Amino acid sequence: MKVTTSKSKNSESFYITQSYINSNGKSTSKRIRKLGTLKELTESLGTDRDGVMAWAKEQARLETEKYKKDREAKTVLVPFHADRQMDYDCQKLYKGGYLFLQSIYYGLGFDRICRKIRDRHKFQYDLNAILSDLIYTRILEPGSKRASYKAAMDYLEKPSYEKHDVYRALDVLAQECDFIQSEAFKNSNFLIDRNDGILYYDCTNYYFEIEQEEGGKKYGKSKEHRPNPIVQMGMFTDGDGTPLAFSIFPGNRNEQQSVKPLEKTILQKFGHSKFIYCCDAGLGSESNREFNHMGERSFIVTQSIKKLPAEDREWALNGSGFKRLSDDSAVDLSRIGEEEKRGLFYKDCPYTTKKLHQRLIITYSPKYAAYQKEIRRRQVERAEKMIASGKRKAQRKNPNDPARFVGKLAVTKEGEKASIQYYLDEEKIAEEARYDGLYAICTDLLDDDVAPILKVSEGRWRIEECFRIMKTDFEARPAFVRLENRIKAHFLTCFLALLVYRILEKKLEGSYTCEEILSTLKEMNFADIEDQGYMPLYRRSKLTDALHEVCGIRTDYQFITRQKMRGIQKRSKGRE
Known part of the structure; x- marks a missing residue:
C-alpha cells in the first residue's frame, strides 16, 4: 500500500492505493481508501502538509498490515462501491474448465513436442499455445478456427498469439502429424496403463458443405447419407477405447486399403509390434488377415455367415453341435428352455482358406x-x-x-x-x-479359449463410441477448412482432443458419462472480483471433487486470490 495524491484547481486529495497485476498480466493500481482533502486533514490534525503526509503514510502502513493479516487468516475483504460505474471493456467472467484438460495435455508432453517441432521449422509464433487452445476449445466449445480463437479469449489464460498464426500453425501440424501421434502414444504410457495388446480398427467419414469434389474430398458412401463430398478417417484405439493413431484418405477409396499403411506407421514409428488386430467384417479382408498373421500379431475379425462357402454356411446354420459358453456343456438350440434365453452358446471348427489356417467361431444368442x-x-x-x-x-x-x-x-x-x-x-x-441370433468370428488364435476371444470382439463398441464422441460432442463435421494440409490438421486436433478426453475419462475410472463430464467442465466459470481474485461460479459435486483429485489442483474454494490462481495454472502445467 502507498499514499497517492490527486490535485485539482481548488484542492488536493490523499488516497491509499494498492498495486497489483491485472488479468492481462500488466501492473496497475487501484484506490483502496480516500483519506480526505488537504484542507480537511490540516484542520482535523492541526498540522501542515508534511504532517498530513506523515500521518497518511502511517495509515497506509496500518492498511498494509491489516491486508497481510487478512491473507494469513485466509480471509479476503474486497470493497465494492455502489456509486462507482464499471470500467469500459472490463471482463469479469472467465472460463476455467480447461485447467483440468491442461493437466492431461502437459502430462502428455505436448509442450516438449511443440518445442522439438519449433526447432525444426524456426517459426516465431507459440505453437504450444495454439495447439492447446485448439484442443481445449474442440472439447469445450467446438467450432471453426476463428470461433476457437474467440472462445479462448474467455479463458483465465488468454491466447499469446494472433488469429492469423492459427492458420499458419495448421500447415506445420499437418507436416508433423505422424510425429505428434507417435510421441503422444509413447508419453501416454506414463499417464495411464494402456491396454495396447489389443488394437481395434474402424473407419468413418466426414462431409463438407460443398457441391463439387476437390482434392481428397470425393463422393462416396456417407455415413450420414448426405450427397456431399467426404473424406474418410481410419483410426486405431487400444483395448480400452483410448485413441492410438489415425489417418485421412479420400472419400472414394476402398476402406480396406487404409489398414496396412496406418498399421505400418504404428510398427515403424510407434515401436509397437505385438498386438491382436480386431475389426468388423468390412475391414477383415483376407489380405488384411494375412498381414496381421505375421510377426507377433494376431487377428480377431467378424465374419459374414452369408459369405462363407456353402458347406461352412450350412454347418453354421445347423442348430446342432453348440455348447453353453458358461460351462461348455452340449446344447440343442431347438430345445432351449426359458431360463436359458439370456445365455450365450457357441461352436467352432477349423476354417482354412488359400493362405491361412483359421478358426471359425459361431455364437448364438436367444x-x-x-x-x-x-x-x-x-x-x-x-x-x-x-x-x-x-x-x-x-x-x-x-x-x-x-x-x-x-x-x-x-x-x-x-x-x-x-x-x-x-x-x-x-x-x-x-x-x-435362419440367421437370427447367429454371429461369426474368424481368428488365427487356434488354441485359445473361446470366452476371451469373444470378449475382445465384443469390445469393438468402444471405437464406435469414439467416433460418436468426435462427431456429436466435438462436432468434427462438417469440416470448414479447405486446403488438404489444414483438413489433416483439423482432424489431428480432433483426434488429440479425443485422446485428452479419453485419458481424463479413464482417470475418473469410468464413473461418469461423457455428457456429465463435458457439461461439468463447461460450467466451471469464475468471476473476477475487483481484480483481487476469483470466485468460483459452479456447483461443487462428487464429479468436481473427482476432477480436482485426479488432476492435482483445487479451484473449489470460496475465493481464490490472483497469486493462488497463478499457482493453480502452474500446477496444471506440471511446473510447480
Missing part, C-alpha cells in the same frame, strides 16, 4: 435372436403397407430396407405379359430368419 425377429416383424408390416397401397418404392441398397420383402410378378402362368403384381416374399423372410 436374446439377440428375439431382437432381430422383432425388427424384421416391423419391417414386414411396412412391406405389407407398401403392397396394400400399390406404391412400392424402389429398393435401396440398405440391407434393412423393408422393400426387400416385396416381390414383383409381371407375367401370367402361361408366360404372357400382364400387369405388375406385388406380393410378400415369404421365402426371403424365412431365409433371413
Whole structure:
C-alpha cells in the first residue's frame, strides 16, 4: 500500500492505493481508501502538509498490515462501491474448465513436442499455445478456427498469439502429424496403463458443405447419407477405447486399403509390434488377415455367415453341435428352455482358406435372436403397407430396407405379359430368419479359449463410441477448412482432443458419462472480483471433487486470490 495524491484547481486529495497485476498480466493500481482533502486533514490534525503526509503514510502502513493479516487468516475483504460505474471493456467472467484438460495435455508432453517441432521449422509464433487452445476449445466449445480463437479469449489464460498464426500453425501440424501421434502414444504410457495388446480398427467419414469434389474430398458412401463430398478417417484405439493413431484418405477409396499403411506407421514409428488386430467384417479382408498373421500379431475379425462357402454356411446354420459358453456343456438350440434365453452358446471348427489356417467361431444368442425377429416383424408390416397401397418404392441398397420383402410378378402362368403384381416374399423372410441370433468370428488364435476371444470382439463398441464422441460432442463435421494440409490438421486436433478426453475419462475410472463430464467442465466459470481474485461460479459435486483429485489442483474454494490462481495454472502445467 502507498499514499497517492490527486490535485485539482481548488484542492488536493490523499488516497491509499494498492498495486497489483491485472488479468492481462500488466501492473496497475487501484484506490483502496480516500483519506480526505488537504484542507480537511490540516484542520482535523492541526498540522501542515508534511504532517498530513506523515500521518497518511502511517495509515497506509496500518492498511498494509491489516491486508497481510487478512491473507494469513485466509480471509479476503474486497470493497465494492455502489456509486462507482464499471470500467469500459472490463471482463469479469472467465472460463476455467480447461485447467483440468491442461493437466492431461502437459502430462502428455505436448509442450516438449511443440518445442522439438519449433526447432525444426524456426517459426516465431507459440505453437504450444495454439495447439492447446485448439484442443481445449474442440472439447469445450467446438467450432471453426476463428470461433476457437474467440472462445479462448474467455479463458483465465488468454491466447499469446494472433488469429492469423492459427492458420499458419495448421500447415506445420499437418507436416508433423505422424510425429505428434507417435510421441503422444509413447508419453501416454506414463499417464495411464494402456491396454495396447489389443488394437481395434474402424473407419468413418466426414462431409463438407460443398457441391463439387476437390482434392481428397470425393463422393462416396456417407455415413450420414448426405450427397456431399467426404473424406474418410481410419483410426486405431487400444483395448480400452483410448485413441492410438489415425489417418485421412479420400472419400472414394476402398476402406480396406487404409489398414496396412496406418498399421505400418504404428510398427515403424510407434515401436509397437505385438498386438491382436480386431475389426468388423468390412475391414477383415483376407489380405488384411494375412498381414496381421505375421510377426507377433494376431487377428480377431467378424465374419459374414452369408459369405462363407456353402458347406461352412450350412454347418453354421445347423442348430446342432453348440455348447453353453458358461460351462461348455452340449446344447440343442431347438430345445432351449426359458431360463436359458439370456445365455450365450457357441461352436467352432477349423476354417482354412488359400493362405491361412483359421478358426471359425459361431455364437448364438436367444436374446439377440428375439431382437432381430422383432425388427424384421416391423419391417414386414411396412412391406405389407407398401403392397396394400400399390406404391412400392424402389429398393435401396440398405440391407434393412423393408422393400426387400416385396416381390414383383409381371407375367401370367402361361408366360404372357400382364400387369405388375406385388406380393410378400415369404421365402426371403424365412431365409433371413435362419440367421437370427447367429454371429461369426474368424481368428488365427487356434488354441485359445473361446470366452476371451469373444470378449475382445465384443469390445469393438468402444471405437464406435469414439467416433460418436468426435462427431456429436466435438462436432468434427462438417469440416470448414479447405486446403488438404489444414483438413489433416483439423482432424489431428480432433483426434488429440479425443485422446485428452479419453485419458481424463479413464482417470475418473469410468464413473461418469461423457455428457456429465463435458457439461461439468463447461460450467466451471469464475468471476473476477475487483481484480483481487476469483470466485468460483459452479456447483461443487462428487464429479468436481473427482476432477480436482485426479488432476492435482483445487479451484473449489470460496475465493481464490490472483497469486493462488497463478499457482493453480502452474500446477496444471506440471511446473510447480
